Structures are given as C-alpha cells and as structure tokens.
Amino acid sequence: xxxxxxxxxxxxxxxxxxxxxxxxxxxxxxxxxxxxxxxxxxxxxxxxxxxxxxxxxxxxxxxxxxxxxxxxxxxxxxxxxxxxxxxxxxxxxxxxxxxxxxxxxxxxxxxxxxxxxxxxxxxxxxxxxxxxxxxxxxxxxxxxxxxxxxxxxxxxxxxxxxxxxxxxxxxxx
Ligand SMILES: Cc1cc2nc3c(=O)[nH]c(=O)nc-3n(C[C@H](O)[C@H](O)[C@H](O)COP(=O)(O)OP(=O)(O)OC[C@H]3O[C@@H](n4cnc5c(N)ncnc54)[C@H](O)[C@@H]3O)c2cc1C
Numbered sequence: 001x002x003x004x005x006x007x008x009x010x011x012x013x014x015x016x017x018x019x020x021x022x023x024x025x026x027x028x029x030x031x032x033x034x035x036x037x038x039x040x041x042x043x044x045x046x047x048x049x050x051x052x053x054x055x056x057x058x059x060x061x062x063x064x065x066x067x068x069x070x071x072x073x074x075x076x077x078x079x080x081x082x083x084x085x086x087x088x089x090x091x092x093x094x095x096x097x098x099x100x101x102x103x104x105x106x107x108x109x110x111x112x113x114x115x116x117x118x119x120x121x122x123x124x125x126x127x128x129x130x131x132x133x134x135x136x137x138x139x140x141x142x143x144x145x146x147x148x149x150x151x152x153x154x155x156x157x158x159x160x161x162x163x164x165x166x167x168x169x170x171x172x173x
Contacts, residue, residue: 006126013108020118031125035102046094066099
C-alpha cells in the first residue's frame, strides 16, 4: 500500500515517519518551501515529549535549538508579580521545553528519510482529491508551482483510505 500524507506539520511528519517504519510506501507533501512555516509556538509539554520518546525521537531534543523551562515568570506592567516553578527535577527528561519547531520537523522528516519507502516533496500542494464513483478516495491532484499533476494509483478496492493527524490529510493508494 502507498500512502500520501499531506502537510509536514507535527501530525503529518509523525504519521509519515511511523508509516514508513511499518514498511509502507509514504510520500509526504508540504505546500511551503521550508519548515519555517507559519509560527506555531515552541512549547513542548510532557505529553508531547512522551510521544517523541515513544517514537524513538527523544534524543533529537538534545540536538536541536531549545531549552528546558525552569519557571513561568509573570510580569504585569513591567513588574514581576510572581513565579511559578516547573517541577523540572520530578519530570526529568519529560520536563517542559521550548524547542525550535522548524528544527524538530526537519529532524522528523530526516529520520523518515532513512527508510527507502519514504519520500518528501516540499512546495507541493494538495490541489484536490480524486474519488471513485463510490466516493472513495483513490488518489490526489498535487500542484507544484504552476504544474498540476495527478497521483492516482489505487487499484484494489479492499485497501483502506489512510488518514494522518489533526490537520493533515491522507490518501492511501
Ligand atoms: C500561534 C500558535 C501557537 C501555538 N503554540 C503552541 C505551543 O507552544 N505548543 C504546542 O504544542 N502547540 C502549539 N500550538 C498548536 C500547534 O501548533 C498545533 O497543534 C500543531 O501545529 C498542529 O499540527 P498539525 O501537523 O496538525 O498542523 P499544522 O502544524 O498546521 O501543519 C499542517 C501543515 O500542512 C500544510 N498544508 C496545509 N494544507 C496543505 C495542502 N493543501 N497541501 C500541502 N500542504 C498543506 C501546512 O503548510 C502545514 O505545514 C500553537 C498554535 C498556534 C496557532
């Protein structure tokens, strides 16, 4: 089965990596030209860090720009009014961090690139989905700059349609 994952945000990059690890043919497309997309925040909470560790990407956190958050210092009208310490000791490697999201995404896609069944296409936008007469998704129309091309490869009606994370879309072919 081949899977097209649309959008190299955290959801799409993680989905593509996990599917590639399962041995599936995966193409990840992203409409932007770089991972410096729209700013999406930099805070990684313990649950997000857990997810990275579960994906075997815990070590990546030490290799990208970022730091642990020791405390939240609240300022009002130029005056520091209180400090909320983070339980850094208690949480250990799961302590809240701020990280460079572009660097994290780049590392995730780089990791997926270790699998020969994976490919990444930047500056490639999902233009439309292709449906069969039964409304099942059987392919996609991608647009790169001025070029519109069809990627339509589903031949078996028994295969399910792939789906990625929250904002990313997927089509299995
Ligand atoms: C201002 C702001 C601050 C935030 N701060 C934090 C924070 O500190 N910590 C935190 O954990 N979360 C934060 N979030 C939430 C976090 O950014 C989202 O939960 C996360 O980005 C969702 O990931 P995603 O992969 O689902 O979607 P996105 O990150 O939106 O990724 C979707 C990707 O799909 C691409 N795309 C969309 N349409 C197409 C198409 N047709 N063809 C090809 N590519 C396409 C987009 O370019 C994008 O790269 C913040 C969000 C915002 C808006």
